[in-house]
Amino acid sequence: MQKYISLSEAYKSVAYPTIGHGKRNVQVLKEALEQFEGDLDSDMYGSGAVIEQFQERMAQLLGKPAAVFFPSGTMAQQIALRIWCDEAGSRKVAYHPLSHLEIHEKDGMKELHHLEPVLLADKTRPVLLSDVLSLKEDIACLLLELPQREIGGQLPEYEELEAISALCREKGIKLHLDGARLFEILPYYGKSAEEICRLFDSVYISFYKGLGGVAGAILAGESDFTEQSKTWKRRHGGDLISLYPYILSADYYMKLRLPKMERYYKEAIEMAAMYNQCHAVYTIPEVPVSNMFHVHVDLPKEELERILIDVSELTDIGFAGYITEKDDKGCVFEVNIGDRYASLPQEKLREAFALLDEKLSVKD
Amino acid sequence: MQKYISLSEAYKSVAYPTIGHGKRNVQVLKEALEQFEGDLDSDMYGSGAVIEQFQERMAQLLGKPAAVFFPSGTMAQQIALRIWCDEAGSRKVAYHPLSHLEIHEKDGMKELHHLEPVLLADKTRPVLLSDVLSLKEDIACLLLELPQREIGGQLPEYEELEAISALCREKGIKLHLDGARLFEILPYYGKSAEEICRLFDSVYISFYKGLGGVAGAILAGESDFTEQSKTWKRRHGGDLISLYPYILSADYYMKLRLPKMERYYKEAIEMAAMYNQCHAVYTIPEVPVSNMFHVHVDLPKEELERILIDVSELTDIGFAGYITEKDDKGCVFEVNIGDRYASLPQEKLREAFALLDEKLSVKD
Known part of the structure; x- marks a missing residue:
């Protein structure tokens, strides 16, 4: 009988969970704030040293x-496109x-801005x-x-x-970068952020993916563009009196983790x-091009869940917290590598993979 | 020659500044976070104990x-009206x-939701x-x-x-409460928040006015209404992965300050x-009905500024940090009373008022 439901x-x-940096709890913010003095003034509706600098x-x-700090990428990107x-x-x-705008934003771009998407490429x-x-x-x-998150972070x-x-540029089409995970792809391209961004007219990056901040985003581009984005930020209700909890944590975790990408x-x-190397398993991409990849398993979701629970009980290694059923057959889960990976006991990890492979072989 | 520019x-x-609770700096958040353990889990896109409770x-x-936490009142109210x-x-x-929606939101309600305002009452x-x-x-x-902020907080x-x-109710018109400062008016009405809210179909309250939190707002109403508001919150880009910095500070400062209203x-x-009692001065309302009022002075803005700078240098009491020129003549500034008032040295305060009156008499 399994101990966990x-x-x-x-x-x-x-x-030993294997994904990400650590728990998303209040300590994340506390640790960041420890780096700053209490008498540092709050930003005020987009003004003040803390946000401007x-x-x-x-x-x-x-x-x-120029660049503008936003509470979320959802807000920043709709505004850029508008x-x-x-x-x-x-x-x-x-x-x-499979863009974030198409599948995760309840059609905000269409409902609020009446923009019409033209879908490019296929889902794979x-x-x-x-x-x-x-x-x-x-x-x-x-x-x-970049990378395309919903297909394993392909580039x-x-x-x-x-x-x-x-x-x-030739056709007069503006090119916008959804760079939620921009810093995560720089090692593969062997380029600086500036070199990648030079190809784009506007750029959004997130502070709580690979960087592991609390929340928040940046939208960057020409000054005329960013000034307009401030007006829309106010209209969206994103021009908060104080965004410093997100700014200070973004600042802290960026310094901490940019060098680790x-x-x-x-x-x-x-x-x-x-x-x-495990039976019935393949990853997409086969060789990752960032810190992320998707693990596809040719088993029904419930069976893989039981196996992963067993492995976690026997080895104390956690491979995934949730699994998605695929349309055709089998299931998939996402892995992104953060601070946790480096502190995993290697022997236990190999033991857990061996056990996983063994249990998958029986099913195969 | 005046020392300050x-x-x-x-x-x-x-x-001794006389307005508000204290400086809006990082200490405000640090103090709130001290009340919570680091291992408290973050909310996740509107779910989790910290936001739900x-x-x-x-x-x-x-x-x-039901009630839904929003990053801002601008977002919450546009959504309620939509x-x-x-x-x-x-x-x-x-x-x-002089509603916030009409003068402070860059026409977000019109530009994003295509709603049309019908303006009621006159500006006074x-x-x-x-x-x-x-x-x-x-x-x-x-x-x-309630209270109507831009006219001194009248009710x-x-x-x-x-x-x-x-x-x-008779006419089938929904009644929405902009209760950014709802708790501040309960002592005047001698009513509970519940008693006031019972008159309304939907209610917004703010956590950083009289309560002095970091940011954030609540929108409350029937469950069907609040569920719809969550969809719109996602569309606006307000359904952040973590809103706990605002929630925890709202929680802390509400407990601290509700009893002080x-x-x-x-x-x-x-x-x-x-x-x-000062020459050339009157307040609106004459007798406040909340913790706020506006101070009208029959002097050009620059003259009043010079006087207030003088008074602050001679007494260490600060009456206002900024003053607005009125359309007709004279100028006005807003006062809201918070924690600072109770710790003002009364003798110094009276001395400052005497000096203010003296300087205004000369001008009068």
């Missing part, structure tokens, strides 16, 4: 003239069918030059998500990106290889 | 079936010409029953702001409120009386 319970209870540093890091559409006198934006691969070349409609803006090659960027990337490659 | 600089430098407690306090309009199949909402007084009776258009919703009498509420109110009456 659910996989998520089991995952929470193990000594951070925005300036982010603009510099991304190689853009500005580009208004400028072009068009309602059309193109993006991947990222947007390529050929997709943009075969566009039959005029669009104001193309959004590229186009850098030369492909360059070609898409050149084509968009290379390591997370290499560890993702290492761990994906271990998954790929 | 600006009134805001002068106000920041005095030992707080929402339940707020619903109970306001006497509504839901009522969709339900009524109308685009029209009525509110005061709150909305009354007669305004609602003389409405010539069908409206989906009437928004009442209609409670019987007037009851009559407006009864009329709205009666005191703030009485102190506001006391301080307004001192202003009204």
Whole structure:
């Protein structure tokens, strides 16, 4: 009889969860705030040193003239697309069918801004030059998500990106980067953030994915663009009197983790290889191009859940807290590598993988 | 020669500022977080004990079936009005010409939701029953702001409120409360929050006005209404992965300051009386009905600024950090009473008022 009722319970209870940086609890904020004096003034509705200086540093890091801090990427990206559409006198934006805007925002872009998406590429691969070349409609803006999260964090090659960027400039299409996980892909491309962002007219990055902050986002671009984005931020109800809890934690965790992105990337490659040695398992991408990948298993969800709970009880290693059923058959879960991976006891990890493989072999 | 270049600089430098609770700095959040253990789990996109339990407690306090935590009132109120309009199949909402929605939100309600305001009452007084009776258009919703901040925090009498509420129910008009400062008016009405909220279909309250939290708001009403508001919150980009920095500080400062609302109110009456004894000065309301009032001075803004800087240098008492020029003549500033007032040295305060009066007499 299994001790835990659910996989998520089991995952929470193990000594060695393998995904991410650590628990998302109040300590995350407390630790960040310890670095700052209590008499540091709050930002005030987008003004004040704490927000302005951070925005300036982010603009510099991304190689853009200006940057604006937003409470969320959902807000920042809808606004970016709205500005580009208004400028072009068009309602059309193109993006991947599994874009965050299409599947996680309750159609905010359509309901609030009346923008119309043109879906590019199919659900299994990222947007390529050929997709943009075969566009039959005029669009104001193309959004590229790098890496494409919902398909395991796949990336186009850098030369492909360059070609898409050149084509968009030629055609007068604005190119927007959904760079929620931008820093996570720099080691694979071997480029700086500035070099990647140079290909784009506007850029969004998130502070709570690979960076592990509390929440918040940056939208960067030309000053005229970012000034307009401030007006829309007020309209959306995102121009809070105080955003400093998110800004200070973004600042702290960025300093802490930007230097570790290379390591997370290499560890993702290492761990994906271990998954790929198991029966009935493959990862997408086979060799990760960032700190993330998806683990596909040719088993019904409930069976894999039972196996992962067993493995966690016997080894104290947690592989996943939740699993998604696939449309066709089998199931999938996401892995992203953070601080936790480096402190896993290697022997226990190998033991857990051996046990996982053994249990999957029986089922296979 | 004056030591300080600006009134805001002068106000920041005095030992005894008279307005509000204290500085808006990082210590405000640190102090709140000290009350909570680090291993308290973050909320996750609107779920989890930290947000759900707080929402339940707020619903109970306001006497509504459900409540939803929002990052801002701007977001919460636009959404409330949108839901009522969709339900009524109308685009029209009525509110005061100096409503927050009309003057502080860059027309978010119009630009994002395409709602059309019908302005009620004139700019000098709150909305009354007669305004609602003389409405010539069908409206989906009437928004009442209690107290009406931009006119010194004026209030209609409670019987007037009851009559407006009864009329709205009769006519099928939804009544929404902009209760950003709801707790601040309870001592004047001698009513509980629940008793006031009972007159309304939906209620918004803020956590960083009289309560002095970091940011955040609550929207409360029937469960069907609040469930819809969650969808819109996601669309607006307000469904953050973690809102706990605002929730925990709201929780802490609410417990600290709800019991002090009666005191703030009485102190506001006391301080307004001192202003009204000065030459060329009157307050609106003459006798405050909450912790706030506006101080009107029959002098050009620059002259009053010089006087207030002088007074602050000579007495270490700060009356205001900024002053607004009035359309006609003279100028005005806002006073809201918080924790600071009780710790002002009374002798110094009276000395400062005497000096202020003396300087105003010379000008008068």
